[in-house]
Amino acid sequence: MKYISTRGNIAPVGFKDAVMMGLATDGGLLLPERFPVIDDGTLSAWRSLPYRELAFQVISRFVDDIPAADLKNLIDKSYDSFAHEEITPVVAKNGVHILELFHGPTLAFKDVALQLLGNLFEYLLKESGRKMNIVGATSGDTGSAAIYGVRGKENINIFILHPYGKTSPIQARQMTTVLDANVFNIAVNGTFDDCQNIVKDLFNDLPFKEQYALGAVNSINWARVLAQVVYYFYAWFRVTDSQESPVVFSVPTGNFGDIFAGYVAKRMGLPIAKLLLATNENNILTRFINDGDYSKGSVVQTVSPSMDIQVASNFERYLYYLFDESPARVRECFSQFAATGRMTFTAEELERVRKDFASRSVNEEETLETIAAFHLETSYILDPHTAVGVKAAQDCAAGSTVVCLATAHPAKFAEAVEKATGNRPPLPGSLEGIEQLPTRCEVMPADRATIQNYVAEKAL
Known part of the structure; x- marks a missing residue:
């Protein structure tokens, strides 16, 4: 299995190189040359598999340059830190099935992928004798999950940018109370989009990226998306009893990574009736699906801060397929966006979008009422x-x-829950006492040069 760039200007690379590259060197995002198709017989065989085994079966379809035994060990090790034996259990409540993705060490869905990515990095660095400086941006949950994925690991430093004062207090403390020597937290005076743009700029500075061996943990890294594909299969098996049972997946998303994993599962043959993209007031993706309007607006701060995003970095991966795998069309679209702050689409393209996706924007009042x-x-x-x-x-x-x-x-967003219900949710054991722990963090302006100099100073 080889990986190519959405922008078409790199030679195909293997999985190991794709993981280490993160953002493609031509500025695009990496994708598999093809999607493995899972037939009905394989789906039937997978139905009763426990999560770890299912993860190996799905992920190994995309990986042919890591020995199967090593890959299985990496996957098994990654989910040892989860508190629930099913890893991602499904519970039925009030007519909907809730896929609980918060049983990892930082209580967020990002753990499902970042525990694996951290172990992959450690494995590949040991194999090659190289070092890595991870640089990532977070709107809340990615940062702590990435930090917990690599804290204390050899040959890795991690630099995480988060918007100062715009995550939940618990989210901020989950990052800044990690005092391992290889962890560097940067609170940026700006928005998540500012953080994300700085990270992308650093990766697009190829001499800097190569000199300091930058690695990516944001969902621009293909391994992140791949790990998330697994739980769509796992959930589908838990709520159906035959291959003729299409399911709607409702996905709260701001960066398009989690829902793109569902799109990959659908392309592989999972019977998904529709991917329902749910946004808060930062609704650029809803406007795109419902109205064909992908135009940049201002970030609105909400009680669902992980979705307070205007520019969805994983959207480019979907556009590659929407544009019939044309890198030239992708490059043209992003040049237009850089110049005008908007993208335009044909009526035929939008019709195709709506075959796979529906969308709804939910405001803060509706969120609290729900x-x-x-x-x-x-x-x-x-x-x-x-x-x-x-x-x-x-x-x-x-x-x-x-x-x-x-x-x-819910304990990560206790203030919002209390506002809605009148009571704070009980704290799980992993969060007890976190408000009293010492913290370490640097507050910096939303300035690329300042942050680039800091990374260079602290890099391995």
């Missing part, structure tokens, strides 16, 4: 991101078999 009503009816506590997905499902997928992705534990 948390309150769902708790009243079921005693189940939704975090605000999951509530966005549940509300979208209630409005857009009534009568269908629906799986809503629960992307974070």
